[in-house]
Amino acid sequence: MSVRNAWSSHPLAAPRRAPVHESLTMCKNASWSTRLSIGGMALGFLLQIIGVSMPHWCDSTELQTKRSNFGLWKSCEDIGRPGEHVPICQFSLNVQIISVQILGVLGVLGTVATPCLVLAAILKVEDKCRTSVLSILSALGTASFIIIGVTVFGLEVPDENWRLSWAFGLSAAAGVVYVGVFVTLTWTVIRRRSAPSSVAD
DSSP states (O other): OOHHHHHHTSTTSOOOOOOHHHHHHHHHTOOHHHHHHHHHHHHHHHHHHHHHHSSOSEEEOTTSSSOEEEOSSEEEEEOSOTTOOOEEEEEOOOGGGHHHHHHHHHHHHHHHHHHHHHHHHHHTSSOHHHHHHHHHHHHHHHHHHHHHHHHHHHHTOOSTTEEEOHHHHHHHHHHHHHHHHHHHHHHHHHHHHHSOOOOOO
16 A cells, blocks of 8 residues: 555545535535525626616606616716707715615625525535525525615605616515525525434445
8 A cells, every 4th residue: 555545544634625526516416495596696696786786776757857867876867959868977976875885785795695605505615504504694684785775775765856767676676586595595404404314324
């Protein structure tokens, strides 16, 4: 027996890392509920990142003489002649909705952190129970940040000259999707804990 093989069998030797193909196999063997939650996380990320970045949380109504709209970071005003649409957008930091901006950014960060924790739990990078619980808490926090943010913004709509627009709807939809992700992840963990443990070889 070579020295290398002898050391690999030594009880103090560090355990080998799982090969890449074994990690891919773990992902392929994930339950349908885990795959459903992963799909929800991908959808929630797209909805939230588009919603937060677009200046269409509020659009002007017909009561205003000029067409304008604004979001969390930009405000746009139409400077074209009647019948023309020539929007001019500029960065704006609205103090009245700074809490919504913070919650929106936290929501985006949550849509990134949650799938990373779920992937770590699938690949068993750390303690699987701990990472599973952290992924559930991350999904709950993400849904809470987004839903609270859109609720606060909806209550802050200035007056009848403005109406909520499609970017607001995308962010709200992201919050609803992440509620589903939270429920799915919670159900998956409960089902696994209640399932009979496999007998070690």
